[in-house]
Amino acid sequence: MSVSNATPQAVPAADSTTxxxxxxxxxxxxxxxxxxxxxxxxxxxxxxxxxxxxAWLVTETSHPSTERLERRYSAPADQLGGRPVADTAGTTLVxxxxxxxxxxxxxxxxxxxxxxxxxTRTELAPPPKAAxxxxxxxxxxxxxxxxxxxxxxxxxxxxIVVGQGLVGQRPQEALSVQSADALIRRINxxxxxxxxxxxxxxxxxxxxxxxxxQHNELHWFLTLMSGGTVAPNSGDPHRFEGTQNSGLPxxxxxxxxxxxxxxxxxxxxxxxxxxxxxxPIRAAGLRIPWYSTPGNHDNSVTGAIAxxxxxxxxxxxxLKRMTVDPSISARMLGDVSDNPSRAAATLAxxxxxxxxxAADRRGLRTVTPDAARRPLSQRDYLAAHLDPxxxxxxxxxxxxxxxxxxxxxTYYTFTVAPGVLGISLDSTNGAGGIDGTLGDAQFAWLERTxxxxxxxxxxxxxxxxxxxxxxxxxxxxxxxxxxxxDNDRPDPRGGADAGGHHSDVELRALLHRxxxxxxxxxxxVHRNTITxxxxxxxxxxxxxxxxxxxxxxxxxxxxxxxxxxxxxTVSLWTTLIEPDVRxxxxxxxxxDLAYNDPNGAPTRRLGRxxxxxxxxxxxxx
Numbered sequence: 001m002s003v004s005n006a007t008p009q010a011v012p013a014a015d016s017t018t019x020x021x022x023x024x025x026x027x028x029x030x031x032x033x034x035x036x037x038x039x040x041x042x043x044x045x046x047x048x049x050x051x052x053x054x055a056w057l058v059t060e061t062s063h064p065s066t067e068r069l070e071r072r073y074s075a076p077a078d079q080l081g082g083r084p085v086a087d088t089a090g091t092t093l094v095x096x097x098x099x100x101x102x103x104x105x106x107x108x109x110x111x112x113x114x115x116x117x118x119x120t121r122t123e124l125a126p127p128p129k130a131a132x133x134x135x136x137x138x139x140x141x142x143x144x145x146x147x148x149x150x151x152x153x154x155x156x157x158x159x160i161v162v163g164q165g166l167v168g169q170r171p172q173e174a175l176s177v178q179s180a181d182a183l184i185r186r187i188n189x190x191x192x193x194x195x196x197x198x199x200x201x202x203x204x205x206x207x208x209x210x211x212x213x214q215h216n217e218l219h220w221f222l223t224l225m226s227g228g229t230v231a232p233n234s235g236d237p238h239r240f241e242g243t244q245n246s247g248l249p250x251x252x253x254x255x256x257x258x259x260x261x262x263x264x265x266x267x268x269x270x271x272x273x274x275x276x277x278x279x280p281i282r283a284a285g286l287r288i289p290w291y292s293t294p295g296n297h298d299n300s301v302t303g304a305i306a307x308x309x310x311x312x313x314x315x316x317x318x319l320k321r322m323t324v325d326p327s328i329s330a331r332m333l334g335d336v337s338d339n340p341s342r343a344a345a346t347l348a349x350x351x352x353x354x355x356x357x358a359a360d361r362r363g364l365r366t367v368t369p370d371a372a373r374r375p376l377s378q379r380d381y382l383a384a385h386l387d388p389x390x391x392x393x394x395x396x397x398x399x400x401x402x403x404x405x406x407x408x409x410t411y412y413t414f415t416v417a418p419g420v421l422g423i424s425l426d427s428t429n430g431a432g433g434i435d436g437t438l439g440d441a442q443f444a445w446l447e448r449t450x451x452x453x454x455x456x457x458x459x460x461x462x463x464x465x466x467x468x469x470x471x472x473x474x475x476x477x478x479x480x481x482x483x484x485x486d487n488d489r490p491d492p493r494g495g496a497d498a499g500g501h502h503s504d505v506e507l508r509a510l511l512h513r514x515x516x517x518x519x520x521x522x523x524x525v526h527r528n529t530i531t532x533x534x535x536x537x538x539x540x541x542x543x544x545x546x547x548x549x550x551x552x553x554x555x556x557x558x559x560x561x562x563x564x565x566x567x568x569t570v571s572l573w574t575t576l577i578e579p580d581v582r583x584x585x586x587x588x589x590x591x592d593l594a595y596n597d598p599n600g601a602p603t604r605r606l607g608r609x610x611x612x613x614x615x616x617x618x619x620x621x
Contacts, residue, residue: 227285
């Protein structure tokens with residue numbers, strides 16, 4: 001792994017600030033976000049009254065807590081330079097869902113709550129002094145970690161954490177399609193960006209669009225984003241075949257009165273849930289253009305296990321593992337993180353009907369085979385994005401072009417809006433492992449791209465250089481975040497970027513050389529965080545904006561707005577939004593289950609106030 005000789009000092013966000021004005025010490029060591037073992041476990045996995053049950057079985061209608069929540073959206077609009085702007089309706093500036101304080105017991109449904117505060121952060125630049133209104137440049141939506149998941153797939157490894165202190169599945173994950181559609185409906189219903197008043201130019205999704213790199217998951221994701229009918233079912237067309245109707249008490253069985261591991265924690269019995277979860281829905285599709293960035297779950301089994309010929313064959317087979325000896329799961333859990341190739345071999349052996357002990361074979365369930373569960377190659381992923389069936393609101397390919405398909409290239413540039421350049425990176429590694437990497441070709445391309453657009457920049461030795469570019473505000477997008485780009489396994493995929501490895505340390509050093517870079521936007525760690533990265537001079541600093549996963553609480557996305565103050569200062573506003581679950585009781589149920597998921601960490605994933613609704617100031621000159 002090569003490291004740039006010019007590595008500017010990086011300063012993470014202060015831990016105690018609530019106004020964004022707390023001081024930081026130049027040169028203090030960074031504390032990058034890194035996936036915890038708890039997150040890895042959750043990613044690998046994945047009693048109501050009679051009256052409540054009867055109400056749940058009624059034809060699907062609005063989620064009652066959200067009906068009340070919507071009526072609270074009446075706060076006055078914010079202003080930019082004294083000019084009235086769009087209503088804040090539909091954003092967390094006005095209201096957000098919170099656990100019911102009156103709920104008895106350990107399971108707490110969500111009810112309307114107050115909005116989240118707007119925090120101005122000045123660690124990288126002071127507020128502008130000019131009295132003239134700023135120029136609004138762009139507004140877009142950032143989505144990440146949707147994890148559209150086939151929960152009935154043989155490749156699901158819910159058993160991997162059983163006996164390791166966690167429940168082996170997300171209780172909400174069978175409803176990932178319905179909840180993602182509710183998020184898209186929220187975006188479609190926004191009347192404009194809440195601070196600049198601009199219409200939303202586009203949406204950008206930064207990976208883990210699928211959960212298990214399967215063809216059917218990618219089809220569901222692309223149809224959700226582009227519009228059309230999605231049937232979130234695989235295998236038997238009439239019956240659910242997964243852990244959630246297994247009859248095993250180690251899993252949540254919502255349809256059954258079985259006193260399983262989560263019902264003992266107060267989770268409700270929801271008869272008919274699974275039958276309704278696999279019914280087709282008519283997806284709204286985004287009404288604005290959208291761009292796609294890949295994540296580790298889009299190219300690896302469970303997001304971490306290197307693919308193999310054996311797993312390709314078993315993924316479309318008739319056996320799904322439900323239980324395993326705890327000693328095997330403990331060893332497998334370590335291999336998922338540290339030895340993905342060995343984990344692939346172990347998983348293949350565990351799905352072999354003739355392998356292992358008699359007890360191991362009893363842990364297998366027969367399911368209906370489905371060819372649509374076959375794993376995706378990088379070429380499959382690109383070709384599907386370019387398929388005209390999934391163009392929706394555009395653009396064709398959603399960032400990828402025909403020459404990318406020919407070259408096996410999964411990174412590109414796009415225009416967010418006039419004066420704002422987007423750069424989408426592929427930080428994944430086909431060798432497996434949850435962490436990412438940037439290959440030599442991609443890293444060199446990124447440097448060339450930044451240089452070509454820069455009006456001025458700094459060379460690797462720190463000398464100021466004059467460029468010939470149009471000097472846009474630059475936003476860099478990737479799946480992985482600081483602390484998560486250090487995977488030096490040889491990537492077997494070949495293509496345009498097979499050689500070399502560059503870390504997040506090198507990436508930050510490169511970005512510090514270009515004053516046009518205002519933000520690095522990413523996901524992966526399933527929580528909201530915003531980190532200031534300070535370079536050797538104020539104009540060489542940028543913000544890292546990490547948004548929480550949609551598959552887990554708080555099930556949010558972000559509006560990001562860009563405005564230029566004309567004196568070398570740029571404002572970035574970030575505003576969290578939640579799914580619009582009106583008209584979808586399943587989406588509302590998803591959100592309640594996600595909040596109560598014992599594998600989760602709701603408060604930590606939501607982040608601090610300064611990680612949510614913010615105004616971020618940064619210098620460009």
